[in-house]
Amino acid sequence: MQAFVKPKFKWMAYHHLNFAISNSPAIPNIDKIACISVACENFWDKHSHMNLHLEQIKALNVEASSKCTAKCPFCSRQQKIRPYGPHIISFEAFKKLPADMISRLRRITFAGNFGDFSTNPEMTDIAAYVKNLNPGVVLGGDTNGMVQSTEWWRALGSSFHDGGLIFSVDGLADTHALHRVGTDYHAVIRNMEAFIRGGGVAFWKFIVFAHNEHQVEAAARIAEDIGCAGFKAITSRDYNDRLEPPRQIDVKLKREIFRDYADDEACAMCNPIGKGSIYLAADGTVHPCCFAHCMYITEHNRLFRFIVPLIDKYQDRINFKTRSLAEILSGPYFKAVLAASETNPYCRMKCNVYKQKVRDELVVYERDFRDVGTMRDVSDDSVKQKG
Numbered sequence: 547m548q549a550f551v552k553p554k555f556k557w558m559a560y561h562h563l564n565f566a567i568s569n570s571p572a573i574p575n576i577d578k579i580a581c582i583s584v585a586c587e588n589f590w591d592k593h594s595h596m597n598l599h600l601e602q603i604k605a606l607n608v609e610a611s612s613k614c615t616a617k618c619p620f621c622s623r624q625q626k627i628r629p630y631g632p633h634i635i636s637f638e639a640f641k642k643l644p645a646d647m648i649s650r651l652r653r654i655t656f657a658g659n660f661g662d663f664s665t666n667p668e669m670t671d672i673a674a675y676v677k678n679l680n681p682g683v684v685l686g687g688d689t690n691g692m693v694q695s696t697e698w699w700r701a702l703g704s705s706f707h708d709g710g711l712i713f714s715v716d717g718l719a720d721t722h723a724l725h726r727v728g729t730d731y732h733a734v735i736r737n738m739e740a741f742i743r744g745g746g747v748a749f750w751k752f753i754v755f756a757h758n759e760h761q762v763e764a765a766a767r768i769a770e771d772i773g774c775a776g777f778k779a780i781t782s783r784d785y786n787d788r789l790e791p792p793r794q795i796d797v798k799l800k801r802e803i804f805r806d807y808a809d810d811e812a813c814a815m816c817n818p819i820g821k822g823s824i825y826l827a828a829d830g831t832v833h834p835c836c837f838a839h840c841m842y843i844t845e846h847n848r849l850f851r852f853i854v855p856l857i858d859k860y861q862d863r864i865n866f867k868t869r870s871l872a873e874i875l876s877g878p879y880f881k882a883v884l885a886a887s888e889t890n891p892y893c894r895m896k897c898n899v900y901k902q903k904v905r906d907e908l909v910v911y912e913r914d915f916r917d918v919g920t921m922r923d924v925s926d927d928s929v930k931q932k933g
C-alpha cells in the first residue's frame with residue numbers, strides 16, 4: 547500500500563510566535579534556533595509571573611465525561627493510580643462558565659483523558675448552548691461513537707457543521723473491536739452516518755495494527771462513501787503480543803518520535819499563555835493541559851511529577867463547579883504551574899516548537915474528501931491521544 551501523507555501547516559491565530567518562527571520560510575533554518583531562544587527569553591521575561599486573565603482564554607479542551615463503555619487496552623483509563631470515578635460536566639455545571647468568555651472563544655474541543663463525551667447525555671444541549679452564544683466557535687473532539695441513539699447523534703451534528711468530530715474506527719466489522727474493545731463497528735457507523743445527516747462534519751481515525759493494516763484503503767473508501775470529510779490512519783500509542791504493530795507499514799511510537807526531536811535548547815510554551823487554552827476535567831478541576839490532569843491520575847512520567855503536589859495542595863481551589871473561573875486562573879495553582887513549566891524537562895519536550903511535527907509523524911495514511919478543514923483543526927493541539 548502506498549501511504550499518502552500530505553504535509554500541512556494551517557495557521558491558527560492563537561498558535562504561538564514560536565510556531566510562526568519555526569514554520570516561516572522567510573527565516574533561514576540556521577537563524578531559527580537563535581530566533582526562538584530570544585523569543586523564549588523575551589516571552590518568559592514578560593509572562594512568567596503574570597496573572598492569567600479570562601480575556602486571554604481563546605480555547606477550551608473539555609472532558610465532558612470521564613465515563614466510557616469501551617475498554618481499549620492502552621487507554622489512560624487502564625493506568626489510573628488515583629481514584630477518578632465517573633464524573634460528568636452537566637449542562638447546569640457547564641453554564642457556570644462565564645458566558646462572555648464562551649462568546650469570545652475560537653474553539654472548544656470535547657476530548658479529555660478518561661472518558662468519551664458521548665456518555666454525557668446532555669452534550670447536545672451543551673453544544674447547542676455554546677453555538678447559540680457564539681455561532682463562530684469551532685467545535686471539535688473525538689469519540690468512539692458507540693452510545694446514544696441515532697436521533698441524539700443527528701441532533702448533535704447540527705452543532706458541528708463548521709467544526710468536526712473524529713470517530714475512532716480501528717478497522718472494519720471483523721477487526722474494529724479487537725482494539726476498540728466493547729464497541730460494535732455497525733453501531734458506530736450508524737451513529738456516524740446519523741451525525742453526518744444532521745449536518746455534522748465527521749472524520750474517521752483508524753489506529754493501525756497487524757490485524758487491520760490490509761483494511762486501511764477499504765476503510766478510507768467507506769469513509770468517503772458515507773460522507774466523512776477526511777480519513778487518517780495513525781500509529782497506536784503502544785503495541786503488545788495481541789495487538790501487534792503492522793508489518794507492511796512503517797510505524798514509530800510517539801515516545802520514540804519525541805526522543806528523535808529531543809532538543810536541550812527548546813523551551814516550553816505553556817498552553818494558557820502560548821495558545822490561550824485551558825483544560826477542564828470532568829470532575830470540574832481546571833488545568834493548563836490534559837497532560838497535567840492525566841499525570842496526576844496516572845503518574846505516567848516521572849519528569850512531570852512537579853504537578854502532583856501542586857494538584858494535591860490546590861485541588862479544592864481549582865474546581866469551576868464551585869469557584870469562579872477567573873479566580874482559578876489568577877490563583878496560585880496556575881501561577882505555580884506556569885513558573886515550573888518554563889524549565890521542566892517534560893514540558894520542554896511536550897510543548898516546544900516540534901510538537902506539530904511529532905503529531906504529523908504519527909500519521910501513516912491520510913485522505914481529505916471535502917474542503918472543510920482538516921482533522922488537525924478539530925483536535926486538541928496537544929499530541930496526546932487516547933488508546
Ligand code: SF4
Nearest residue numbers: 816817835887893897
Ligand atoms: S505540558 Fe507543561 S508546558 Fe505544556 S501545557 Fe502542560 S504544564 Fe504547560
Ligand code: SF4
Nearest residue numbers: 614618621690932933
Ligand atoms: S481510548 Fe477512548 S474509547 Fe477507548 S477506552 Fe479510552 S476513552 Fe474509551
